[in-house]
Every structure is written in structure tokens, then in C-alpha cells.
Amino acid sequence: MQLLHLVLGAALTLVSFLPASTKAAEGKITVTDVLGRQVEVKAPVNKVILGEGRQIYFVAALDTDAPFKRVVGWRDDFEKADLDGYRDYLAKYPQIATLPKFGGSKEGTFDIEQAVALAPDVMIMNVEAKTATDDSKLIEKLAKLGIPVVFVDFRDKPFENTEPSMRLIGKLFGKEARSEEFIAFRKEQIDRVTERLAKANPAKPLVMMERAAGYTDDCCMSFGNENFGKMVEVAGGTNLAAKIIPGTFGVVNPEQVIASNPDQVIVTGSNWELFVPGGAWVGVGSGANAAEARNKLAALMKRPAYTGVKAVGNKQVHAIWHQFYNSPYQFVAIQQMAKWLHPELFKDLDPDQTMHSLHERFLPVAYKPGYWVSLTDKE
Template sequence: MNIFNKVASAALGLAVLFSGSAYARDKVKVTDITGREVEVAVPVEHVILGEGRQMYFVAALDSEEPFKRVVGWRDDFKKADLDGYNAYLEKFPQMEKLPTFGGMKDGTFDIEQAVALKPDVIIMNIDAKTATEEAGYIEKLGKVGIPLVYVDFREKPMLHTEPSMRLMGELFGKQARAEDFIAFRAAEIAKVTDVLAKVADLKRPNVFMERAGGYSDDCCMSFGNENFGQMVALAGGTNMASDFIPGTFGTVNPEQIIASNPDQVIITGANWELYVPGGAWVGVGPGADAAKSAEKLAKLMERPAFTGIKAVKDGNVHAIWHQFYNNPYQFVAVQQIAKWLHPDLFKDLDPDQTFRSLHERFLPVDYRPGYWVSLNAGN
């Protein structure tokens, strides 16, 4: 039986399945982050997460039972953020039994498996859009009554976080909760931007952001004007790699780092033991050992691209949790980067308390420090 016959057969089964509870809910048209209008029965009861790390925003809405709607997900959460995954696993052991599936980007997504999981909606990150369209997944899923929506916390996170959270609030029937989160986030960002706006002739340090330093032997992945690059700008710095990377992500040559001689270096890291066992990456994240993280960070500064540059000489070298690049908590990173770049302006700002408050107000797991480390003892 070819895929189209399978899809048709599945559609007949779903028509019977959806004749009950799904049609008892309101069918509304929502607009996803790409501007597509998608009809969905809300509030959704069964959800497939196109990426496991989407739990970062799901948990902020369904704080008491973050897995109550999730019927399947990618397995990247455990691999990309082992410490964060384990923090959730301790409290919600049932999550390990959730079905996992292949990705649309690598062509291993299984429509039959998706049908069997009976989702009301599939939530995909915008970076999978091209692959999803080329494979015709939206049309194929549409034939069996499964809508797909895009969110974005990665490609243009400072632009798309608020509408993505509002979309999720609408899908989950948690609009008020989503607005509370959005207001909290905006107020915390303002604690940085309002202060900087009052400074005449602000001196912006030159900052090199290395993406996933030590993950491989290559040097050096970085960010253009988006993602961490824009977080640096919001925090009062100049993102060095913006001159060399036209998009969100790219690579900077070691010679360019030496020539630019940055004032500050910030490396993103996480516990990637399942990806690169025993790697040189800096394992910052929930509950990370600060001394071990600092040791690994110092070791990375022995690479040719960094020896002798101003940031290393002055000790202005830092590591921060990589996953800030792909979730709605980026405002915490903006605060911490601001403290590194302008310690005198932000001596009273406490990003650690900000993140703790976020956990207490919105997240179902306890806060565990360890999300950043610095080689500068004063930071």
C-alpha cells in the first residue's frame, strides 16, 4: 500500500475518531508565525511537539501538568539538554514513555505514526519549514485532518517570541497565562533597555559570541544579527560576528577573531554528554558544577583564535546556557550579558533571581543555579 492509500485509509479512521470530542470543541482559525491561517479545534487536547525542547514553552502554560496534552515528541530534549531533561524527569517520570519520532528536516517523519497518536495539532519550529514544504507534509497531514502550525524562538526570537506565545495560549486555551508570561518577559527586558537608553554616548564593548564552543574541533560557529547576536545588542554590546554573518547562524574564521580583538568572549554550552561524550564543551545548565565549567571554559581559551586577544587577557570570558537560543527565556540571558558588559550600570540587577522568579511563577520544576560562569572573578 503506497503512502497516499495509507493516508486515505487513515483519514477514514480519523473521521470516525473525530466525530466525538474533537467536534465538541470550537474550531477556530489561528495564524501561525509564518502568517498561515490554520483551522484547529481548541483547546487542543492532544499535541505532537516537533521538537522536544518545545517543552520550555509548553511548561510555562501547562505548569501543573506539562505533559497532559503531549502524545509524542522528538527526542532532542534529552540529547541537547541532559541536565534540564533530568530535572523534568525527576518530577514527571511518565515523560520517558512518550513516543518519539523522526524529523521533517531529515525526512524521517512518519505520517502513519502521527495518525496513530491522534493529535489535534503538530507544532513545528520555523527552521523546519523549508523541509516540511518540500516533502509535502502539510498537504499529506491535511488529508487526515491533522493541522500543523509554526512557532519561532530561534530564527528571530526577539521578534517572534510574543506572537508564538500568544499562538500557544490560543491553542491551549491559556490566553491569560500567555499574556502574564509576555508581560513578565517584557518588564525584565526593560530593566536592561531602559537603563541603556538613558546613557548618552554608550560605549559598546566588542563581543564575540561562540556558538557551542568545544562541541567539535572546528572554530568558530557564531551568530549574526539575530538570536544571541541581537541579545548582545540589547545588552549594550556590539556583536563582532554581525560583520561576517549575514543571517542568524554562521561561522567566523579564527583569523577574524584575532584581528577583531574582542573585548568580551561569550561561549554557549550545555551538557552534551549524549551528543559528544567527554567533549570540550562547557556544561553550563541547571545544577552545573561551576568550578568544572570554569575549568573547561579556560581550556577553550587556549585555542589559537583566542590566545592573546584582549578579552582573554582581561579575564572577560564567559559561558552561558546554549538553550537560551531556542526558548522564551532569552530575557534572562539579556540581563546576564548586560551585567558582563556593563557591570557598573547593572550592579543591582540579579539575573539569577530573575530566572528563579520565572521558575516560581511559571515553571513546574525547581530552579537550580549553574546556567552561566565567568573567568572574571568579579562577574
């Protein structure tokens, strides 16, 4: 018996000296995702499937030293939705070209057998995929195979869910301190706008926010009270579509735009050459050609929806990177929109420097300007 106690004591002593990550890896934790689901996950996770490729935006902010070290598979949208950003990461991490890709759960092309073969510790999904996953019973199927699913959100209700989403990923990755550092930086940058607006209380320009302008021939997709619609309000403007669109996304008809006669127009754009080759979209993003983007922006303002509109006559027309709507980087867009809406109040605010700081502190790729453009910009 005494020998048994000695053996047990030695074993306990050995365990106490094991690295914390080793001990954590042997156990499981229960996390709460943004839908309030309690999910048991092995942590810190070593192998992750990204339900959307653009989730690398937040993964890179936490695993800055090696953003793909946990990623064993991802959805095939990053290259298509943000070609310039994808090329930045591809140049530094060429191995991503061979990273296993999945179709979307919405399209019913997600390959469960492939997912099982990759043996992930967790799969991260965006909340907008929830309906499709429910319809296909994907979560239940993966659970039976030992693959837990957690939901995050940077798109449907980003002002409500960005911080808990970052904290969730921080907990899964064992990067809680890093996630709190990012959250504090984000809040600090938003406060630079909201605190000054609260003190000055300026008049609020009416803003038409057009989503993915030129992506299709139709006009005009927009935002309700969330996402870019909320960003307009936080930046000191009035969102034209706030009372027209009940949810986050919807459509404003051209006649309504003309009748509302907005003071400013802001469209979202990205390099969508793989989605709509040669399309009318404004290709703002990393390293974008400013002159080309400005010309395409001017062309979009010749559509019927903007006939005789005050904003167009005064050249108060702008384009901004679409992917701010689906990443934790919204604070940069808020700063830039605040400068457009209240140029005198924010003449000393430098969103370009904020974007540079974001890359320098949190992202593994170098910053290349090109994420916004205005008709009034100099050649």
C-alpha cells in the same frame, strides 16, 4: 409545532449552561502562525505533538500545573540537547520516559503512521523545519489525514516572533491570559536593561559570541543580527559578527577573531554528553558543576582563534546556557550579559533572582543555578 419549539428551546437553554471549554471543544478556530499561515484547529487542543522536544520550555510556562497533559508525542531532542533540564523534568514526571518519540523532519525520519495513530489535534513545528517539511510534503500529507500543523519561532527571529508564538500557543491551549502574563513578565525584565542603557548611553564593548564552543573541533560558529547576536546588542554590546554573518547563524574565521580583538568573549554551552561524549563543550545548565565548566571554558580559550586576544588576557570570558537561544527565556540571558558588559551600571541587577522568579511563577520544576559561568568567578 408548539411542542417542537418547546424542545428546541430546552435544548438551547441546556447548551447555554454547558462549560465554555465543552462548547469550544466542539468547534474549530482559525489561527495565524508565525509564517502567516491560516490554520483551522479544534480548540482548545487536547492532544499535541511537539515537533521539537524543547518546545516543552514554552508549553510548561502555560500548562505549569501539568505540562505534559496535552503532549501525546514529541521529537527526541530534549534529552540530547539539554540533558540536565531533561533530568529535572524526568524526576518530576517519570512518565515522559515512555512518551512516544519522533525523529526530525530534517533528517527525514518523522513517522507519519505513528503520528496518525496518536490522533493529535495539532502538531507544533519550529520554523527552521519548514524547508524540510516542504521538501517532504509533510504538511500536505498530515492535512489529508486531519492533522493541522502550526509554526512557532524562538530561534531564527526570536525578537520578532517570541510574543506572537506565545500568543498562538495560548490561543490553542485556551490559556490566553496566562500567555499575556508571561509576555508582560518577559517585557518587564528586558526593559530593566534597555531603559537603563538608554539613559546612561555607555560605550559598547566589542563581543565575540561563539555558538556551541567545543561541540566540534572547528572554530568559530557565531550569530549574525538575530538570536544571541541581537541579545548582545540589547545588552549594550557590539556583536563582532554582525557585519560578517548576513543571517542568524554563520561562521567567523579564527583570523577575523584575532584581528577584531574583542573586549569580551561569550560562548554558549549545554550538557551534550549524549551528543558528544566527553567533548570540550562547556556544560552549563540546571545544576551544572561550576568549577568543571570554568575549567573547560579556560581550555577553549587556548585555541588559536583566541591567541593574544584582549578579552582572554583580561579574563573577560564567559559561558552561558545554549538553550536560551531556542526558548522564550532570552530575557534572563540579556540581563546576565548586561552585567558582564556593564558591571557598574547593572551591579544591582540579579539575573539569578530573575531565573528563580521565572521558575517560581511559570515553571513546574525547581530552579537550580548553573546557567552561566565566568573565568573571573571565585572558586
